[in-house]
């Protein structure tokens with residue numbers, strides 16, 4: 001018997017706005033799609049939070065014995081700088097600014113994304129499809145939407161006709177918006193706009209002569225609209241109906257709303273049974289975002305090289321910090337909060353280490369069975385990791401009392417406790433017991449700072465051979481020095 005047969009999970013479905021009892025479409029199997037990153041710059045800690053939340057959900061399902069097909073895409077075309085879809089493709093813009101081939105941009109930041117998630121101990125998804133790898137399927141879907149009468153062509157671009165769709169369907173059902181209100185609150189179309197209405201969104205955009213990311217299509221050379229790839233790739237790998245679609249809260253509108261519209265227009269129904277949205281990581285009370293500069297990179301956390309931080313933090317401490325909040329709550333990053341998480345994490349790990357050595361006796365003062373079910377109940381209640389962590393600290397309290405000889409535990413209960421702790425702390429929360437990590441990073445920082453000082457001295461002595469050698473050899477080791485007005489800082493790739 002699989003563990004999932006004993007556990008009933010409730011999930012907050014963003015579409016109904018309610019917690020619903022989760023029922024897998026195919027018993028024992030789960031299909032889950034999560035919108036992946038747009039790979040035009042380094043992934044920041046906010047992005048990591050969303051992917052960590054879904055990694056925890058993926059891990060819990062797997063722990064319960066479900067066979068999970070987890071699809072998380074890479075957006076490598078079609079995501080425009082401007083939400084109104086007039087501007088440039090984010091990747092094409094970066095390629096132009098850095099004089100790179102767009103696929104070099106994609107490769108660089110996909111690697112950064114994978115390296116970063118590995119540091120935070122995220123499991124790789126089962127399939128990681130790319131938008132550019134599915135251009136043919138996207139063109140096919142546009143043709144289908146055309147045939148059903150919900151698309152129109154204008155000047156080499158193809159748009160989704162939201163007003164027409166809304167006559168027989170409900171545009172705005174996920175975000176709780178009404179089309180009339182959207183119309184009242186949007187700017188008028190400008191003369192250059194090809195759209196019939198500002199609410200319409202691009203399925204295919206004509207590529208201007210200077211646009212390098214382009215593919216042939218029945219409507220001329222162009223590239224797909226951003227929302228299309230997720231409808232195509234989720235249904236291609238998970239079927240026309242699947243269990244869970246997730247992403248960050250900021251993707252609800254317009255991205256996921258448009259996905260629903262595209263799917264209903266072409267397949268006659270939305271494929272998603274449970275929509276899940278992870279909430280934002282904020283810094284100084286504002287959303288962490290690439291575009292505003294209000295963000296912190298994981299590399300800065302590991303080296304402590306950011307004015308917000310008093311010291312470096314280990315990846316597991318950061319992961320523990322994230323897991324202390326429910327995935328659907330806003331979480332604000334601060335040095336104080338990280339310091340507190342580090343203290344809590346160390347306390348947890350020390351108690352678990354101590355558990356192995358505690359003496360057993362003929363009776364238990366700690367009801368391990370009831371406690372274990374409380375841990376499951378927390379996770380079954382919409383993946384409530386903060387409550388789970390509170391239960392783990394209840395176990396820590398008992399372990400410490402047993403250690404001090406004030407309580408006792410039987411050998412069977414001790415083994416059960418060790419087993420359950422392993423399951424929840426390492427398998428489900430995905431924490432790692434690399435307590436030396438932060439200390440090692442601190443040592444590394446010290447050594448690099450020393451080399452920066454040697455390089456400074458060499459430059460003052462006009463010994464540029466030595467100063468360049470220090471910089472180049474550090475770069476070869478993946479440590480980049482950056483000279484600025486205040487001095488020299490470094491980052492680790």
Ligand code: AMP
Nearest residue numbers: 037038046047050247248280281287288
């Ligand atoms: P992007 O690469 O901008 O498409 O974002 C990738 C994922 O990160 C999406 O699911 C976003 O919703 C999510 N995301 C972006 N900013 C944040 C943030 N500050 N906190 C949590 N998730 C975020």
Ligand code: ZN
Nearest residue numbers: 035036230255
């Ligand atoms: Zn998506």
